[in-house]
Amino acid sequence: MRKELIVAMLVIIGLMLVNIPINMLNPVCADPNGGYPFQTTDDIVVNALQYLRNRQTSDGSIGGFSVTSWATMALASANEDVHKWGNLVNYIHNNVERLDGNIATDWERYALAVSACNENPRNFEGIDFVSKIEGFYDGIQIGNPTSLYDDIFGILALRSCGVKTETSVIQQLRRHILSQQQSNGGWGDVDATSGAVMAMIAAGEHPQSTSITNAISFLKTKQAGNGGFESWGTANAASTSWAIEALVAAGENPASPTWLNNGESPVDFLLSLQRSDGGFNWATGQNMNSEWMTSYIIPALLGKPYPVTIYESDNGDDGGDTHDPAGVWTGMIRIEGKNNTVWNGVVNVSESTITAFNESSGHMETYTIPYPSVLGALDEAADAGQFSYYVIYYPSWQAFYVKTINGDSNWWHYWVDFTLPMVDAGHYELTEDNKEILFGYLENWTAHALLIAIDKVTVNVSEEIHVQVQNETNAPVMNALVFVGSTSYLTDENGNVTLTITTPGNYMIYAEKNGYVRSEKIAVQVKKSIEIVKPENGAVYLWNHKTKLPSKTIVIIGQIDIEVNGAESIQKVEFYVNGELRFTDNEPPFSWQLNQRAFGKKMTVQVIGYTFTDHALLRLYDSDVREMVVFNCFPFFHR
Secondary structure (H helix, E strand, O other): OHHHHHHHHHHHHHHHHHHOOOOOOOOOOOOOOOOOOOOOOOHHHHHHHHHHHHHEOOOOOEOOHHHHHHHHHHHHHOOOOHHHOOOHHHHHHHOHHHOOOOOHHHHHHHHHHHHHOOOOOOOEOOEOHHHHHHOOEOOOOEOOOOOOHHHHHHHHHHHHOOOOOOOHHHHHHHHHHHHOOOOOOOEOEHHHHHHHHHHHHHOOOOOOOHHHHHHHHHHHHOEOOOOOEEEOOEEOHHHHHHHHHHHHHOOOOOOOHHHOEOOEOHHHHHHOOEOOOOOEOOEOOEOOOHHHHHHHHHHHHOOOOOOOOOOOOOOOOOOOOOOOOOOOEEEEEEEEOOOOEEEEEEEEEOOEEEEEEEOOOOOEEEEEEOOOEHHHHHHHHHHHHOOOEEEEEEOOOOEEEEEEEOOEEOOEEEEEOOEOOOOOOOOOEOOOOOOEEEEEEOOOOOOOEEEEEEOOOEEEOOOOEEEEEEEOOOOEOOOOEEEEOOEEEEOOOOOEEEEOOOOOEEEEEEEEOOOOEOOOOEEEEEEOOEEEEEOOOOOEEEOOEEOOOOOOOEEEEOOEEEEEEEOOOOOEEEEEEOOEEEEEEOOOOEEEEEOOOEEEEEEEEEEEEEEEOOOOOEEEEEEEEEEEEEEEOOHHHHO
């Protein structure tokens, strides 16, 4: 009964492995004569390749959709021309639509296979796999924040596509993986640790760095008595393959005496798993997922860690940087200081040269950031706004700390599109998807920002303005102060407030609340609800026609039509001359002809607009006044 239970568990584990392609490792072995690594002409490799060919189906796949990608990498590691492997490359082309758009590792595994086919991963079936993978990048890590495998495969896949190690995405992923290393030197288990070692070294980590040597020491503690490496409860082909690949990447020889356990090396363990048909078992006596295990073991035997190939473009370069060094980010940046807005405007930023205080050396030093960054945008804003800022660089963290902006120190936070990143401003690379940066001074470890929305920015006098205040997550903010000039209003429980402005002019409306960075200031123009549009100020009119003659005041010769523009709410207009009511118009367009005897007489024309209330009573809405000099000797000729 116990034996049957163990077998059942192993079958379940095998099925889990089929459905979770990120949990795998690849081995590196010594040949029977002690030489390491194996050659493609050695029988063990030849037989393994023949097994994969025998398992290939007519559509070109080997072991199913996911396993075909690993088989393709195995063939490439053995210097096989995959285009001569039946319909294999056609299968890779024809099944792109099966990739899950929400799973980063799907695209990363496929990118590794596309590169192994020596196909262009930047334009494969019309897809740029580099851009697709980077689409899962949030400025800190790739894909699922709770998983490290998409970050590990992210580095391996991007490098296989020809992306250079020095690009910010790869370096940030390396830092993120490093930050997850545990005190025992590992990243949880053999599989994750081996993958992290390969990814970090592919990203430029020195094989003899402390993090790598600690990881290798951790792997040593996980070696089983049969020489293999344990995961999923037993020493197995996948974990041992990946551990061997990690050892090779770190400059270790997995067949050396250092890696013998009871006289058996990891390579010996893999060799013990090969069957007479050339394929490999998952574990001793356990034949599961053989195409998959064989695909893992071949690169390990050949001493080729992932990525086994790096795509080279036709013009001989390595595919170039992920980002054009001359690329320019254009967007808004707003800097809200302790007591006022420091600057708000549009900047263009590409690479930047930043002067910062090196916390280790104690000197001011210059640093080049070769991509559009948040810190670079701050530098451009400081130049445009003529304000100062001060930055400290911490070499041990490889991080920039913005200490002071425009005299305010120590409490600066920043958001990109109102998301608070967990990476320093120098290492946040801006993309075309980013639109707005906010730096905010807030004396609080917990950072929040206010957003303000106004239903209209051009209104008439006494017209209602509806304002809503939210936080950075678009949740309503109650009891926020909304300022209009020196007047303030409190938002309700839904973050709303309705206000009116009774004096024409231009106003800035914004919100503040303790514990929040103030909102953007939005300009609102308040116009008169009623306005005399004819005659115009500083114009001369001859018998109702405007002339080109200049004047400091309005001059009227003959009659003149007083024309009025009014808001839709205006339902009655009264026309006054020198304070005396002369005409009432109850229907738009509102106008009245001034035609009275005068010779150089100064007159004041005023219009008053009214609207009906709910009780059908008239109330004063707004008014406008024009002063003019009138010459009209024969008014009866012009009636």
